[in-house]
Amino acid sequence: MPAKRAHDAPTTPNKRQKGKQARIDTFFSSPRTPVRAPAASPPSPEVIIIDGPDDTTDSPKAGPSTAPSHAPPPAPSSRTFSLKSSHAALSYPSLTTDALTFDVLQVSAQWTPGAPVPYSFLAHTLKSVSETRSRIAITNALTNCLRVVAQHHPASLLPAVYLLSNTVAPSYVPVELGLGASISKSIQQISGLSSGALRDLYNNLGDVGDVAFAAKSKVRTLIPHPPLLVTGVYQSLLAISRCKGQGAVKEKQKIVEKLLIASKDEETRFLARTLTQNLRVGAVRTTILTALSRAFVLTSRSDGRQSGMHAPAVLLASVKTLASPSKSQKKPAVDDAREQIIELFDRAEGLVKQVYVRHPCYEDIIAALLKDGLDGLEQHVSLAVGIPLMPTLGSPTRSLDEVFNILQDHPFAAELKYDGQRAQIHGQRNDEGRLVVHIFSRHLENMTTKYPDVVHMFQSMCGEATGASSFIMDSEIVALDPSTGALKTFQELSNRARKDVQLGDVRVAVGVFAFDLMYLDGQELIGLPFRERRAMLNSQFLAFVPEEKGIARFSHVECCDSQLGRDAIEEFMVKATESRCEGLMIKLLDSCEVEERDAKKAKTRRKPFPATYEPDKRTAAWLKLKKDYITGLGDSFDLVPVGAWHGNGRKAKWWSPILLALRAADGELVAVCKCMSGFTDAFYKGLNDRYSLNDESTTSSRQPLWGGEFGGFKPDVYFRPHEVWEVRVADVTISPVSLAAKGLVSQARGLSLRFPRYIKTREDKGIEQVMTAGELARVYEQQEARGRHDGGNDEGDLLDVDIDGSVPASESDST
DNA sequence: CGAAATTGCTCC
C-alpha cells in the first residue's frame, strides 16, 4: 500500500521539509507494534549528546569540499555544563517585543556566562513565533532570539539558525535525516500509549509535535535529565543523518528516543517537529534572514571598530533610555534614533538576503558575520563556482493577452518551456586544464553524479584551447532520442538512475537546453540584462551533437523574439503545444521602466523593470505560459468525491486531500486521484457539514459502504457518492496506484491525473454524467500522440520516431 | 535473496 507522498517545498529551502508529515498517518493507522511501558527502558541521561564531540567539526560540510569553507565555529569545549537553575524551569521574557528596546540580559543573565544555549530557549522562541501570525511579532521574536544567542554563545548561532529554519545543512550538501513514520514508533515507545491512542491523537491534532507533546504530558519522567542544548540537539540531528546501513532505523530511533525523553514541555513539541522536518511555525528562510541581519545590526562588532552597518551603542542606548515612559518630551530624539536604526535594518536585510540568494549557506554567512560583521559580508561570501545560486522563477500567466498586457511593447523573448528537469551547471578549469563540472537541481541539490553524460559533454565542448574556463549556466535537461534528438517525456527522464551513475550505465539519453548564463570567466553576469547574457551564452557555447555515443547533446532553447510580431509568437505557442513542451517562457530582454497607475492619486509612476538575473525572485520579467493554464486548452474533467483523509497541520480539522473517482463502463465508480488544491477554507467548512463523520451520518463512513473500486487508495473515510466536481489537470499518467481505465491503456495499471485542482461544483450534473474510463483513456492517447510531430530542437526530426511506450499494447505489463 | 515498506526528490 502506497503511503501518502512528499511534496515540493519551494517556500522553504533545502530539504524537502514537509514530506514525511504527510505519510505519518500511515504508520499511526497500522495498529501493530506492541506497547512497552516507558519504565522498561530507563533512559540514561549521560548518553544524550550534550555537546559536539571535541574532535569533530560542527559542520555537515566536513570533509573535502569544493566550497570555500570557513573554519567551523570553535567546538564548545565543556562537556560538563551548569546552569544557574538546572532544576527550576528557566523563565524567559516575551520575545515578540520591539527588538530595539529588548534587553538581552533579561535572558542571558539566567545562564552561566560562556555556557552553551539551552534548547529550551529555542523552544520558547518557536512557541512565541507559532502563537502569532503577525510578521512584525515573528520577526521581533527571531531577532531577539538570535541576538541573545550571538552574544551569549556564538558557537550556538549556526545550530540555532538551522533549528529555526527547519534545515540541517545547505541544500547542496547531502544530509538527510531519513526519519518519517519511525518517529511515531519512538513516541509510542517513550509514552507507552497504544498505537490506537496515538492514531486518534494524530487524527485530532494533525501534527506529530502536538502528538508527542500530548503523549509525553501523560507520563511522568522519573529521572531528571540535564537540559538539552542547542548545539547538542543539532549534533544529534547530524548523528541521525549519519546512521547508514543495516540497523540504521533502530539506531536512529534510539537517538530520537533519547532526545524525546530528555525534552521538557514545549521542547518536546518542537523537537518532534524538527525531527520530521516540519516546523510549522510560520517562519522559515526569509524571516530568519531578516532576523539574522537585524540581530547583527544590534550587535556591535567584536573588534569594536567603527562600522557603517552596525548600530553604534550610543544610538541604541538612546532609544532604550528614552523609551522608558514619562520622558515624553524627548520623543523627537527617540524617533530620530529609531529611524536611524530602522534605516540600518533595511540596509542590512537587503545585504544579507542578497548574499544568501547568491550563496545559500548559513554556515559561510554566519562565519563571516561573526568574524567581520556586516561590513565584510559581501566580500567574504560571494557568488562562486561550485556553490549554486538560487534560480530565477517564472510567474504564471493565463493567456498571451495577459503577457502583452504586462510587457506592453517591451521587447521579449518567447522560449519553449521544455518538459524536463532544471539544471544549474557550473564549470571551472582546474590547474591541469581539466574542466570540473557541478550540476545542481532546481532546489540546489547536487546531482552531478546523475549526469556523467552531461559532465563529459561539457568537458568535450570546452576543450583545452577553446571555450570558457569558468561558467555558471541555467538550463533544462530533457530526455531525448540520441540519434534523432526528438524530445521525450518527463516520465522517461525520471526513469534515470540517480546516484553514482557511470557513463556506460546511462540508459536514458538526454540533451541540455541552455537558457541563461550567470557567470563567465570570472565575471558575474547576473547584473546584466537578459539580452546581453543571452548573447554571451550563444557566442560562448555552440550547439553540440556528440560523435561519441553515450554523451549528452547541447543546444540553446528554441526561441522566438517579440520583434517577429504577435502572429509569430502565437504560431510559436502552437508549436510548443504540439511538441513535447508545456508551453512558453516569456522573458524581458532589456531593463526598462513600466508605468504604474497609482489608484489613489490618479497618477502614473515609473517603476524600474529590470531584465537582470534575479535569484529567487518571481517577477514579471519571466512569465510562464503553460497550455494547461489557458482556458480551453487545458483538460478539465468532472469527477465524483468518494473519500478523504484527515488533514494535517493547518488543515487538521478538515478533510484533505479528497479522493476523486470516474465511471467505468459498467457504471462502477473507480478512484482516480487525490485532490487538495483549489479549495478555500470556506469550502472545507462546507465539506465538514456535508460529510461529517457522526453516528447518524448518511454521507460518510469509515467503511466503504457505497461500493466502488479504490485500487491502491485507502482513504480514512468514504463518502456517499453524490456530488460532481470539475477538476483541472495538467496531464494523464499511467499509475501504479489507480485502477481507473485499467485494461484500456495498460493491462495491469490504471490511469491517474497530474496536478489536479478543484475548479467548481457542477450542481447541474449527476454522478451518472461524470467522466468515463473510456473518455480518460482517449485523452491519454491524444496526449501521447502529441509531440510526435516535432521534437522542437535543432535536429530535424520530422520523421516519426518510434512509438515505444506510447501505444497501448506495448505498454502492458505483466500481471 | 527478493518483496515490501519507507523515504527523498523531481516535476509537468
Next chain:
DNA sequence: ATTCAGG
C-alpha cells in the same frame, strides 16, 4: 508543481 490565507 499547485492553491489559498494573512499581514
Next chain:
DNA sequence: CCTGAATGAGCAATTTCG
C-alpha cells in the same frame, strides 16, 4: 506583493521483512 503552509503523481534508493 510577500511569506508561508499544505497538499498532487511518480520515480529511484535504501532498509527492513519474510
